[in-house]
Amino acid sequence: MADGPALAELQRRFFELVTGPEGVGRELAKRGLPEHALAALIADDAHASAVERLDVYANMYFFRILDVLRADYPKLAAVVGDAAFHDLATGYLQAHPSRHPSLRYVGASLPGFVAAHALSEGRPWLGELAALEWARVDVFDRADADVLAREALAALAPERFAELPLAPVPACALVAAAFAVEDTWRAVEAGAAPEPPAPAADGHAVLVWRRGVVVHHRAVERDERRALELLLPGTTFGGLCAALGEALGSEQGAAELAARCLAQWLADELLARPSLP
Amino acid sequence: MLDVPALGHGIGLRAEHYADVLAAPPPVDWFEVISDNFMVPGGNPRRVLRAVRERWPIVLHGVSLSLGATDPLDARYLDELAALAREVEPAIVSDHLCWGSHGGAYAHDLLPLPFTEEALAHVVERVLRVQDRLKRRILVENVSSYVAFTQSTMAEHEFLAALAERADCGLLLDVNNVFVSAHNHGFDARAFIDAIPRGRVGQFHLAGHSQLGELLLDTHDHPVRDEVWALYRHAVARFGAVPTLIEWDDKLPALARVVEESRRAKAVAAEVLSRG
Numbered sequence: 001m002a003d004g005p006a007l008a009e010l011q012r013r014f015f016e017l018v019t020g021p022e023g024v025g026r027e028l029a030k031r032g033l034p035e036h037a038l039a040a041l042i043a044d045d046a047h048a049s050a051v052e053r054l055d056v057y058a059n060m061y062f063f064r065i066l067d068v069l070r071a072d073y074p075k076l077a078a079v080v081g082d083a084a085f086h087d088l089a090t091g092y093l094q095a096h097p098s099r100h101p102s103l104r105y106v107g108a109s110l111p112g113f114v115a116a117h118a119l120s121e122g123r124p125w126l127g128e129l130a131a132l133e134w135a136r137v138d139v140f141d142r143a144d145a146d147v148l149a150r151e152a153l154a155a156l157a158p159e160r161f162a163e164l165p166l167a168p169v170p171a172c173a174l175v176a177a178a179f180a181v182e183d184t185w186r187a188v189e190a191g192a193a194p195e196p197p198a199p200a201a202d203g204h205a206v207l208v209w210r211r212g213v214v215v216h217h218r219a220v221e222r223d224e225r226r227a228l229e230l231l232l233p234g235t236t237f238g239g240l241c242a243a244l245g246e247a248l249g250s251e252q253g254a255a256e257l258a259a260r261c262l263a264q265w266l267a268d269e270l271l272a273r274p275s276l277p
Numbered sequence: 278m279l280d281v282p283a284l285g286h287g288i289g290l291r292a293e294h295y296a297d298v299l300a301a302p303p304p305v306d307w308f309e310v311i312s313d314n315f316m317v318p319g320g321n322p323r324r325v326l327r328a329v330r331e332r333w334p335i336v337l338h339g340v341s342l343s344l345g346a347t348d349p350l351d352a353r354y355l356d357e358l359a360a361l362a363r364e365v366e367p368a369i370v371s372d373h374l375c376w377g378s379h380g381g382a383y384a385h386d387l388l389p390l391p392f393t394e395e396a397l398a399h400v401v402e403r404v405l406r407v408q409d410r411l412k413r414r415i416l417v418e419n420v421s422s423y424v425a426f427t428q429s430t431m432a433e434h435e436f437l438a439a440l441a442e443r444a445d446c447g448l449l450l451d452v453n454n455v456f457v458s459a460h461n462h463g464f465d466a467r468a469f470i471d472a473i474p475r476g477r478v479g480q481f482h483l484a485g486h487s488q489l490g491e492l493l494l495d496t497h498d499h500p501v502r503d504e505v506w507a508l509y510r511h512a513v514a515r516f517g518a519v520p521t522l523i524e525w526d527d528k529l530p531a532l533a534r535v536v537e538e539s540r541r542a543k544a545v546a547a548e549v550l551s552r553g
Contacts, residue, residue, distance in 0.1 A: 004428030007395050008347035014388065015379035043425040047461065047491040056423040056492065061384050097382035101341035101354050102313045106385070144319035171320065213321035 004041065013041065018057040019097065021090050025051050027058075065093060065106055072107040073133045075188040076126065080119055088119060104141070107134065125179035125197050132181050135173040135208040136215050142171040148271035162238030165274035166231055166262075171210035172270060174220075174228050182206050182219050211269045223248075227261040237262065278476040279414065279447045282368045284334055284520035286543040288535050291525075295325045297532040302332060305539055307368065309522050312339040315365075316357040326365065335365050336480070336522070338449075339372040341383070344403050344417065345390040346376035355410050362411060369480055369520070371416035371449045372407075374400065374437065391426035392436040397443070404444035416479045417441075418449035421457040421486070421495030433458065434472040447479035450516070452509050453501065453524075457486050457493040470512050478516045483509055483542055484524035498527035500538060506545060513549040521546060 004010060020027035028035060028051070038050035066089045070077050077085040096109040111134050114120060115127025147169065156164060179197040188194050203222025208215065220228060230243050237258065244254035265271050285306030290298065292314075297303075308329055315326050329335065341354060362370055375387040390396045400417075408415055419437060431439075441448050450473060459466035483506075485499025501509075501523070513519070523538045 004391070004426065007391070007393070007399060010391060010426070010428075011347055011376060011379050011388075015382070015384065018386075018388075019382070019384060039427070041427060043427055043462075045463070047463070048423075050424070052490070053424040053492070056489065056494065057384075057386060057388065060386055064385055098385060099381060099383070101343070101351055101378070101383055102316065103385050104313075104317065139320075141317035141320035141322055144323070170318070210320060213324055 010041065014054075014057075017054055018061050019093070020058070021094055024054040024058050062090070062093070065089065065098065065103070068103045069107050069110065072137045073110060073130055075133055075185050075194070076110075076114065076130045078188045079123075079126065079129065079184065079194040084119060088114060088117060091117070104137075107137070110134065123196065125177075125181055125184070128175065128177040128179055129181040129184055129197075131175045132177070132185055132206050132208065132217065135175050135206075136217065139171040139173055139208055139210045140215050142210065145169045145171075146273040147269045148266065148273045150266045152273065153266070162236065162241070164237040165234070166237055166240060167234040167272050167274065168228075168231055168265075168270055169209065169272045171215075172232070173208045174225070174232060175206045175208060177204055177206055180204065180219065182217060185217075207270075209268065209270055216268075223257055224261055224264070227257060231261075231265070279479050281479050281519060282334075283518065284336070284368055286521050286523075286539045286546070287333075287336065288523050288539050289338075289525065290325070290329060291529055292322075293529050294532040294535075295321070299325065299328055303532055303536045305333070305536055307334040307336060307520070309336040309338050309524075312337045312358055312361060312370075313341050316354075316361055330365055334368045336369040336371070336520070337362060337365060337367040339370070340385075340387065341377060342372040342407060343377045344372060344374065344407070345388075345396060345400050346378050347399070348378045348381065350403055350406060355407065359411055362413075369416055369449075370411060370413060371418055371480065373418045373420050374440070375420045387420040389420065389422035389424060389426075390436075392429040392431045392433055394430065397431075397436055397439055400440055401443045404440065404446050408444070408446060414445070414447055416447040416449040417444075418451050418482065419454050419458070420451070421454040421461075421493075423461055423492055423494075425462050432464070432469075432472075434469045438472065438474050438477070441474065441477040448473065448477045449480045449482060450478045450512060450519075451482035451484070452512050453482065453484040453486055453505050454495055456502075456505050456508055457495050460493045466508055467511055470508070470515060473516075475516060478512075478519055481509065481512060481516075481519050481521040482524055483521060483538075496527055497524050501542075506541075509542065509545060510549050513546045518546065518550060 017024050017027050035051050042050040044050045069089050092113050098106045111127050111130035114130050120126045180200045181197045184197045203225050205220050205225045206217050207220050208217040241254050241258045245251045248254050287307035288305050290308040290310045315322050373387045455466050455469050483501045484497045486493050487496045521542050525535050
């Protein structure tokens, strides 16, 4: 046997070398260590050197996560191209090493990272496209919920409508977007060349939600977005009307908007079934 | 001694096969699922798992317990695994003899341990805590490895045997991993299997591997190789009728092809066992 570092120290050295961005040989060089410095830690033999052996882990680390990021962000990857996406992932992992035991969450910070990345110069919408893709990943496996059905409302006495609790299903997210990134998403999905999205009207957003087991999204404009922002934390139909009334300065307009939204959300199966009072 | 459930031969439940599995129940005895993929609140994965569980026994196989890490055991992960196990009532719960995180960052890989007394004591203590939390024995799987640490003071099979004894856990013998590691480190795969104590092996894994230069890689992207089938025969002769899984993850073929591989394992095991 040979003496060696304690287990925690061995794991620290191993982890740093295999998760470094440049491969084990260069990571050693960056630390001013010759390749044979590894011989104190890892057995060399005729099959493969210690560096080659450790590089197996370094490559598996990077490419496994790259594959997951590509699967989570296929539209972003299509827009920027393979080489740029590879480099983006390299930088991303340095800035945001995975902090959750499941790979499911490894890409959670990519929208913010890409928004601040040089790739976004001249393409200020890349972060929003990524945010849309992440929202789709995120609602895919959020908690199930029973849906509020139109029939359940039919049984509600008109005077009790104001107290009807309104909350979205848990598998729901609203992505603010200054550009119509849903158009770019759709073009790539259809196999077309990714066109830059047009700037969107003020208040534009993309609603992402799961209906049954299938993830959907659709663009929403300013008025519905306002209503959705009231819906997301949970409200009542009366509360929604009152808040919209304040925002619009018109009770009548607010009531019409709330009724229109409610009809749309019921059709979307966006609302969770409350326990009615 | 371990109570080995008479499960027969199973395959991994993979997202690409969900629709086919639910549409026409394939002739397999059970499914193994990667626990981590189902430790989510809802949606399609949980729906499929419930449907599959109604028809087949389920084995929970994890990749992130990180039994060998010096990071603290992840209490939230353990809680979620315990909750999943309560719901699924799996026939077996397993994870790997490896580590996967350091300083709170995850490599999402099955990283190898040095085979030292220090590492052994560390893993024994963590397996005991996991078993205590889950209120059941777990199986610990030997991984494929590409490095050997100079400071190791015992062979991998000695480490595994001591772990099983001291933590009173079971072992998941991955026959392909034995083959891959034996090639990569130049040890005798059959001698390895002969040194694993009878009565501790609760499951076998079989998988395909690939070659990178002089090294073999555990890639789960091929059919089981002939040499691994031969080693499987050797393992069945030693350990008897042990539940056996075909693992296939990358370059995943149609469900029927994976099932065919499982049927082959069943036939091989039956032939070995019939010879007594």
